[in-house]
Amino acid sequence: MMRATPVLATALAFxxxxxxxxxxxxxxxxxxxxxxxxxxxxxxxxAQAAPTLDEAALxxxxxxxxxxxxxxxxxxxxxxxxxxxxxxxxxMDAAGLKAExxxxxxxxxxxxxxMAEGAAGSLYYETTIEVAPAGASPGxxxxxxxxxxxxxxxxxxxxxxxHVDRIAWKD
Numbered sequence: 001m002m003r004a005t006p007v008l009a010t011a012l013a014f015x016x017x018x019x020x021x022x023x024x025x026x027x028x029x030x031x032x033x034x035x036x037x038x039x040x041x042x043x044x045x046x047a048q049a050a051p052t053l054d055e056a057a058l059x060x061x062x063x064x065x066x067x068x069x070x071x072x073x074x075x076x077x078x079x080x081x082x083x084x085x086x087x088x089x090x091x092m093d094a095a096g097l098k099a100e101x102x103x104x105x106x107x108x109x110x111x112x113x114x115m116a117e118g119a120a121g122s123l124y125y126e127t128t129i130e131v132a133p134a135g136a137s138p139g140x141x142x143x144x145x146x147x148x149x150x151x152x153x154x155x156x157x158x159x160x161x162x163h164v165d166r167i168a169w170k171d
Contacts, residue, residue, distance in 0.1 A: 053082055064116065064125035064146045064162045071164070072109040075101055075131075087164045100167060102140055104133040111144065121152045129167060142169035 057070035067086055074083030080094035092100070101107055114127030125146040132139025147165035149155040 059161050067162045068111045075109045078106050101131045106134045108132050121150050123148050123150050
């Protein structure tokens, strides 16, 4: 019988530890970001404070939390028009989203963890939402519901992607 070397044992433990299940997302190690050579010296902090929005979240059909992260980032950056794209076209605009999220500049928007459930050809993802002005706590609380059509033939492209269906505030 062969005996595993410490390096092999460590590699095996790492490989097995990084495997996740569908219910358990893989955890990524956090590392300090490397300086971006495209960002002039001294402007790294500004570039890190305002990362680009994850536009692919708008067409994601698998992970509704990705769309929620997109909304939170857009609000934090004051990119109201971009954030409004999480709704179906024409259902939300920049001014409407800013008002919906309390009218404050750069609010902190947080979401709970929900669960996707199916009903009548659609999937719904409902979770908590809390919005607080930057640096304030607690904030306005409610429930946000995302929806997508469950791969129904003839569905339009936007219907197949996660999008905001409604927000219900508790106040």
